[in-house]
Amino acid sequence: MTPMLQANAKSKYRSHKRAVMTRNIGIYAFLIILCVFWVLPFLYMFFTSFSSVYAPTYFMPLINPQKGQPGWTGANYVMLFKDETLPFWKWYLNTLAISAITAIVETVMVLGTSYAFSRLRFKLRKPLMKLILVLGMFPGFLSMLIIYFILKLANLTTSIYSLLLIYVAGSAMQYYIAKGFFDTIPKSLDEAAMIDGANKNTIFFKVIMPLSKPIVVYTALITFIAPWGDFMLGSILANGQPDMMTVAVGMQRMIAKEYIVTYFNAFCAGGVFISIPIVALFFWLQKYYVEGITGGAVKG
Amino acid sequence: MASNNAVLETKTSATPVSQDADGFSNSEAGLTLDSNLEYLSLTKPKQILYKFAHFFTAIPKKLGRFFHSVPRKARDRWHKGQGVVRGIYDAGANGDVFTRLSFIFMGLGLVTRHQIIRGILYFLYEVFFFVFFGIVGVPNLARLGSLGQIGSVQYEIIDETGLNVTAKAVHDNSFTVMLYSIITIVFILLFLFLWYNQLKDSLKLQRYGAIGKAASDKDTIEDVFNKHYDRTLLFIPILGLTCFTIIPIIMMILIAFTNYNSSHITPDHLIDWVGWYNFSSVFSTSASSTSGNFFKIFMQVLLWTLIWAFFATFSNYFLGMIMAMIINIKGIRLKKLWRTVLISTIAVPQFISLLLLSKIFADTGLVNGVLRSWGWIGSANIPWLTDPMLAKIMIIVLNTWIGIPYTMLICTGLLMNIPNDLYESAKIDGASPVKMYFKITLPYMLFVTTPYLISQFVGNINNFNVIYLLSTGGPAYTLGGDVPLSVTVQGLGRTDLLITWIYKISISSTNPDYATASVIGILVFVLVAFFSLIFYNNSNSVKDEEEFQ
Numbered sequence: 072m073t074p075m076l077q078a079n080a081k082s083k084y085r086s087h088k089r090a091v092m093t094r095n096i097g098i099y100a101f102l103i104i105l106c107v108f109w110v111l112p113f114l115y116m117f118f119t120s121f122s123s124v125y126a127p128t129y130f131m132p133l134i135n136p137q138k139g140q141p142g143w144t145g146a147n148y149v150m151l152f153k154d155e156t157l158p159f160w161k162w163y164l165n166t167l168a169i170s171a172i173t174a175i176v177e178t179v180m181v182l183g184t185s186y187a188f189s190r191l192r193f194k195l196r197k198p199l200m201k202l203i204l205v206l207g208m209f210p211g212f213l214s215m216l217i218i219y220f221i222l223k224l225a226n227l228t229t230s231i232y233s234l235l236l237i238y239v240a241g242s243a244m245q246y247y248i249a250k251g252f253f254d255t256i257p258k259s260l261d262e263a264a265m266i267d268g269a270n271k272n273t274i275f276f277k278v279i280m281p282l283s284k285p286i287v288v289y290t291a292l293i294t295f296i297a298p299w300g301d302f303m304l305g306s307i308l309a310n311g312q313p314d315m316m317t318v319a320v321g322m323q324r325m326i327a328k329e330y331i332v333t334y335f336n337a338f339c340a341g342g343v344f345i346s347i348p349i350v351a352l353f354f355w356l357q358k359y360y361v362e363g364i365t366g367g368a369v370k371g
Numbered sequence: 372m373a374s375n376n377a378v379l380e381t382k383t384s385a386t387p388v389s390q391d392a393d394g395f396s397n398s399e400a401g402l403t404l405d406s407n408l409e410y411l412s413l414t415k416p417k418q419i420l421y422k423f424a425h426f427f428t429a430i431p432k433k434l435g436r437f438f439h440s441v442p443r444k445a446r447d448r449w450h451k452g453q454g455v456v457r458g459i460y461d462a463g464a465n466g467d468v469f470t471r472l473s474f475i476f477m478g479l480g481l482v483t484r485h486q487i488i489r490g491i492l493y494f495l496y497e498v499f500f501f502v503f504f505g506i507v508g509v510p511n512l513a514r515l516g517s518l519g520q521i522g523s524v525q526y527e528i529i530d531e532t533g534l535n536v537t538a539k540a541v542h543d544n545s546f547t548v549m550l551y552s553i554i555t556i557v558f559i560l561l562f563l564f565l566w567y568n569q570l571k572d573s574l575k576l577q578r579y580g581a582i583g584k585a586a587s588d589k590d591t592i593e594d595v596f597n598k599h600y601d602r603t604l605l606f607i608p609i610l611g612l613t614c615f616t617i618i619p620i621i622m623m624i625l626i627a628f629t630n631y632n633s634s635h636i637t638p639d640h641l642i643d644w645v646g647w648y649n650f651s652s653v654f655s656t657s658a659s660s661t662s663g664n665f666f667k668i669f670m671q672v673l674l675w676t677l678i679w680a681f682f683a684t685f686s687n688y689f690l691g692m693i694m695a696m697i698i699n700i701k702g703i704r705l706k707k708l709w710r711t712v713l714i715s716t717i718a719v720p721q722f723i724s725l726l727l728l729s730k731i732f733a734d735t736g737l738v739n740g741v742l743r744s745w746g747w748i749g750s751a752n753i754p755w756l757t758d759p760m761l762a763k764i765m766i767i768v769l770n771t772w773i774g775i776p777y778t779m780l781i782c783t784g785l786l787m788n789i790p791n792d793l794y795e796s797a798k799i800d801g802a803s804p805v806k807m808y809f810k811i812t813l814p815y816m817l818f819v820t821t822p823y824l825i826s827q828f829v830g831n832i833n834n835f836n837v838i839y840l841l842s843t844g845g846p847a848y849t850l851g852g853d854v855p856l857s858v859t860v861q862g863l864g865r866t867d868l869l870i871t872w873i874y875k876i877s878i879s880s881t882n883p884d885y886a887t888a889s890v891i892g893i894l895v896f897v898l899v900a901f902f903s904l905i906f907y908n909n910s911n912s913v914k915d916e917e918e919f920q
Contacts, residue, residue, distance in 0.1 A: 128740020240611030
């Protein structure tokens with residue numbers, strides 16, 4: 072009896088193991104296919120950025136040429152820095168400066184606002200939070216047009232750096248995630264510090280800030296990346312002048328109908344050029360990003 | 372609390388309960404919906420139906436409560452107003468010379484009582500305010516009613532005989548009239564607030580002085596860093612919000628009531644108030660006029676906006692969650708690698724990925740090229756982004772490529788937080804994985820991520836980037852087809868959302884119609900506010916804000 076039972080159990084165990092194995096193989100296959108799909112567009116961009124002909128229908132134009140015998144070339148990258156009609160390097164410097172300054176100033180302001188809403192209790196707290204919530208529901212860029220007119224009245228439309236002003240001015244709207252994070256820090260810490268004679272300023276900088284590294288990094292990262300992708304404001308402000316464009320506006324110009332044949336490869340090169348630092352930054356700070364987004368976006 | 376909910380639901384799910392019509396109106400016993408046992412014992416679709424019905428049946432009650440509270444609120448306001456008047460009277464009757472002089476010279480009562488910084492700031496604002504009010508405020512406010520007029524005509528005599536004369540009208544810029552009027556009103560409100568405050572402070576300091584309590588600038592510093600630290604922190608953000616969000620929104624609302632369009636561009640033309648005309652022309656349904664067609668198109672765009680927002684939000688949410696769960700399965704190796712690869716779409720700036728995708732799926736793009744070289748398609752291209760129906764589907768599909776990683780990131784951490792014993796006990800009871808997902812995982816995730824879902828839904832209604840960069844609004848409506856075009860809808864495409872439509876009407880169009888754009892903007896706001904309010908009112912994580920601290 073016993074050996075038979077044992078054999079039975081063994082075979083059951085084996086079949087179970089086999090089922091798990093096949094399941095896992097299926098999952099691996101699925102994940103691999105998915106990952107391939109995920110990176111294919113970027114690979115396409117990478118290969119095209121080194122191609123010397125305009126051949127958008129070929130995945131690797133360097134190997135599978137449409138006409139002639141093209142090979143690897145770095146000319147597309149050189150073009151980014153040399154070209155006068157569409158001066159990529161100017162856009163790049165514009166955007167880099169704007170995003171760096173925005174990241175610093177906005178992080179301070181977002182965190183300050185979040186701290187005020189999370190920790191301080193004042194009469195207008197709830198009304199203000201509700202007001203900001205409601206303001207966020209208006210479609211933002213109808214007001215952008217009016218902002219443009221306001222800037223024009225103040226004679227600020229001659230420089231792309233006016234974007235800084237607008238980005239920073241909107242920082243109160245982004246209190247939500249950081250506030251969620253601050254909410255999770257125990258209040259007893261504040262109280263202990265208060266008993267020791269700290270005022271609220273000291274508590275903010277000496278108690279809360281050191282505990283909030285993930286959300287500081289998260290906010291800085293988000294505010295740094297945002298200007299790279301902001302299209303609308305930049306396009307309104309640049310108003311078609313190539314010198315004043317940001318990267319997003321300019322690169323959209325690169326693949327407009329009249330330019331695409333000449334500039335498509337340069338567009339891909341520019342994409343690679345922009346992505347590398349941001350990807351590096353992102354993966355370097357990924358830990359904080361994940362902690363910030365899970366700690367703040369949702370309260371668990 | 373979350374896990375409690377989940378447990379309760381797993382335990383009560385199996386029992387079928389008679390749901391008579393009365394069941395739907397029985398929730399008024401002071402119980403909230405979620406703790407009502409009868410509600411919990413319903414099946415899931417019935418629960419949704421119940422909530423839906425509850426929302427509407429509760430409307431009269433809520434309205435009643437609202438109107439009931441109106442007299443009380445009005446009384447409170449009245450008392451508050453009385454308090455302000457009494458405070459001013461108090462300062463006039465009982466104040467000393469300096470306090471009384473503060474009626475005219477702001478901050479005097481503070482400076483003389485050693486709060487020099489504060490007093491000087493008050494006084495500086497007063498000086499600034501009156502200069503501004505005199506130079507900018509009065510002339511603009513006076514013109515607000517008519518939005519400016521043709522002031523004078525400048526004649527310029529060109530030739531000697533005086534016969535050839537050009538006349539150039541010099542008139543007001545209606546736009547600046549409106550803008551400066553709003554700014555002046557903001558300054559007036561600020562002035563009244565500060566004026567009352569300094570009066571109150573002056574009287575307070577006077578009374579402190581009477582009992583021998585000295586004030587100094589140290590109090591101000593204490594206020595700045597401790598007592599009123601909220602004001603210190605919020606001053607600049609609120610200032611920025613006022614200048615670049617609140618004032619523009621007020622302007623936008625005002626513009627919806629004017630005729631600000633391509634034939635009335637400032638400063639060459641005057642704008643005029645037109646009342647509700649713009650709204651009525653958007654909503655007019657008379658089929659003969661162009662505006663009737665406008666309404667028809669508006670409804671189509673609105674419908675697509677809602678469909679898009681729904682599918683974009685929930686496809687990302689569920690697919691992202693499933694991805695997170697698959698990678699979380701025990702025994703799957705290289706977890707970090709899979710996550711890192713999938714996250715790459717977050718790290719690369721979104722506009723690059725979107726522009727790239729728009730080119731890859733273009734008619735003469737990579738996908739069609741590769742399919743042709745494999746011999747899968749003939750000479751005709753597959754119109755990925757140029758066929759109305761296919762473009763809509765493709766946009767939702769491509770959007771998951773960008774959106775899944777975000778949800779995956781959020782869900783990965785949260786899924787690990789679900790207590791494992793819940794699953795173990797469910798397994799012992801013989802629950803299938805699918806059942807466990809619907810009875811344990813999903814309720815928990817929904818509970819925790821409702822705020823995220825709301826912001827996603829709202830964000831998708833206003834998602835400019837994905838639509839504009841992928842399809843630029845997609846294939847255009849064909850002229851003379853089912854929907855004839857009027858001037859205001861030129862450039863509108865089949866995949867345009869309300870938000871990209873506004874962009875086309877107001878910014879990229881050669882005949883911009885700001886007034887109509889504002890009307891649509893206000894309608895978008897109403898739409899978004901409606902959905903957010905429903906969600907927020909039913910979301911536990913918003914109700915229990917303090918519970919997490």
